[in-house]
């Protein structure tokens with residue numbers, strides 16, 4: 015089932031998400047719904063808070079070189095913790111909760127991630143490039159942060175102006 019995605023400036027996006035303690039059928043069904051929602055929205059990542067569930071859950075499906083996403087490349091990440099972040103990388107990020115806006119954001123280039131899978135098993139992965147970027151973007155959501163908060167003052171102003179205009183246009187159409 016596709017879930018509705020909440021968008022900026024919905025205040026729920028500022029909530030810090032809570033740790034998951036129960037890895038049951040309800041969680042599994044929710045993860046399946048998150049996958050459907052992400053794919054139907056043409057996203058490469060989705061945090062639970064974006065579908066109004068403030069729990070520490072995110073999913074990622076990084077496209078291959080041709081831009082194709084495959085279900086078997088989906089990573090379900092629960093209660094993530096970043097270790098050993100290194101280097102910097104700049105990438106033009108977007109967000110399903112901030113539709114239509116893209117900006118260059120600086121992130122760590124590589125990291126190690128400790129997390130739980132859907133069964134509660136401890137897992138580790140090494141990430142670089144787009145995977146590392148997406149992990150950091152989604153974990154920010156779990157902290158109640160959006161990528162636009164990383165913009166400089168002037169770029170943030172530009173965003174507010176463009177976003178308000180886009181919202182108005184949407185209302186009028």
Ligand SMILES: [Zn+2]
Nearest residue numbers: 108109110111
């Ligand atoms: Zn996002």
